[in-house]
């Protein structure tokens with residue numbers, strides 16, 4: 001039996017994405033409740049869960065913030081409706097008022113149909129957190145989505161694209177794209193050759209350097225898809241005279257655990273921290289990737305082993321920006337004559353607070369920069385957030401619905417290049433540009449920096 | 460002791476004590492929850508002054524609703540402001556100022572706002588989908604308290620009402636000066652105070668945590 005047919009065999013055709021191993025229908029309700037109890041027992045999420053689930057005013061202010069609802073106008077895409085799926089269950093089984101008054105206070109006994117609804121709904125939220133910005137009560141529906149997904153995963157509901165990748169990462173091979181170590185080293189050699197050919201300078205991509213100041217890890221897909229980004233990063237480190245390294249053992253910063261599982265998140269995160277620790281590096285630099293950066297930044301102190309908690313974690317954007325601010329980088333913007341606009345990846349902007357650094361770098365390295373509207377904290381998600389970009393089953397929906405607002409925004413800029421320093425956004429934006437025939441191209445931030453950087457008298 | 464004497468003489472203390480205790484209990488409960496996952500929502504307003512400015516602006520303009528949900532804002536903003544106004548001007552009235560007519564005006568606004576929001580929740584299809592009995596009940600309860608308060612204070616407030624409340628504060632209330640409507644208003648008001656912190660209207664406390672401990676967490 002082929003892998004494909006094995007997968008479809010274990011897939012219930014009712015569900016919007018393929019999952020590998022679904023729990024039998026009749027066991028789902030019990031497992032769901034057990035897992036919710038476990039999540040609450042772990043205490044990590046109690047404060048947000050209790051406040052979010054207990055006090056949402058149902059004002060529906062979130063609806064007009066959500067790019068999914070704005071495109072679909074389907075009431076089942078209302079953020080508060082989606083969160084209510086979990087809220088009702090929480091109230092019914094875990095609050096006194098819900099136990100006493102049931103439906104009168106919005107509590108509801110869980111059914112298999114409710115779980116079906118959640119399977120659909122929690123994977124129609126890109127966890128972009130835009131709706132949280134203007135919630136009068138500061139409720140974050142994205143976190144509720146995340147908890148919902150963490151529970152669904154225990155019932156087997158998780159897109160197989162994520163689980164297959166995570167299995168490869170946590171297994172022998174050690175990365176989500178299943179690139180063998182030898183092939184990775186070949187890729188690094190190839191990149192070094194490219195750098196030499198292009199610049200005439202020997203710019204190394206150092207490997208396994210013990211005690212290097214910066215331990216660099218990119219989403220592994222960059223090594224397949226985004227060579228220009230990596231070349232730009234290597235040039236930047238080189239120009240700044242930085243002491244950096246990649247690990248040939250653990251070079252993948254991707255952490256899909258953010259989208260469906262605390263257990264996997266913890267294992268993947270500690271693998272990364274351990275790799276930097278074993279090379280005695282103090283600062284981990286994450287490549288152009290929103291979710292990897294946010295996961296490492298936000299969860300290090302919660303899930304990282306205690307000996308790894310002192311390590312500093314930075315986005316490569318912050319590091320490059322610091323080099324620039326210290327006067328270590330020079331750019332020749334004429335190398336980038338096209339009009340460039342900037343897409344704020346949700347996990348870098350709202351999730352990590354990186355708004356101004358990429359803009360300052362871009363303004364120095366390109367001739368014409370235009371803002372997208374709205375931007376920064378109000379920027380729209382590309383439509384592939386929350387890991388949905390890797391879910392092929394959701395491709396058409398991402399193009400027609402989740403990414404629609406983004407397409408309107410992109411079109412309105414009139415820019416020829418859209419810069420998005422995030423592996424997931426890059427994939428989704430490329431697909432959107434193609435599907436909607438936009439007259440523009442997608443680039444990474446360091447692609448542009450790399451083109452404009454002045455290296456030892458050469459550009 | 461008659462039922463009326465109990466309601467007007469003892470029950471207000473029970474209601475206020477329960478309201479404060481429940482509010483404190485929920486505050487302490489949330490405060491005691493272990494440090495959760497860092498889930499900051501950037502940008503975080505700069506410093507205490509920045510955060511204070513954000514909070515005050517939101518509290519006194521309801522800007523987020525104003526920008527994106529104007530129809531609800533009309534009701535919600537006036538309801539909350541009327542609540543604050545009623546309390547404030549009632550205190551002034553007790554202090555000897557002739558502000559009872561402002562209190563009455565605020566109560567009237569409260570009643571109208573509650574009816575308006577209930578109507579909106581039934582009329583608007585998305586709000587209808589999101590609302591359950593609890594939302595409507597809370598509004599009706601609040602509107603009911605305001606309506607009774609209005610009835611008890613209009614059209615002419617006997618000076619003895621002021622004496623009753625001052626007596627309450629001084630711990631020897633004179634309940635004999637109250638009419639049936641007054642007693643009903645005190646009873647319903649007391650019930651509302653007990654219910655408030657136990658209901659989802661506890662957002663006057665939860666907001667502190669969702670902003671300061673979650674959205675604006677910097678550690």
Ligand code: SF4
Nearest residue numbers: 056057059060062135
């Ligand atoms: S904006 Fe906030 S309070 Fe209002 S419905 Fe949405 S989540 Fe609830």
Ligand code: SF4
Nearest residue numbers: 066125126128129131
């Ligand atoms: S997190 Fe984003 S996608 Fe999810 S409900 Fe909020 S605005 Fe919509």
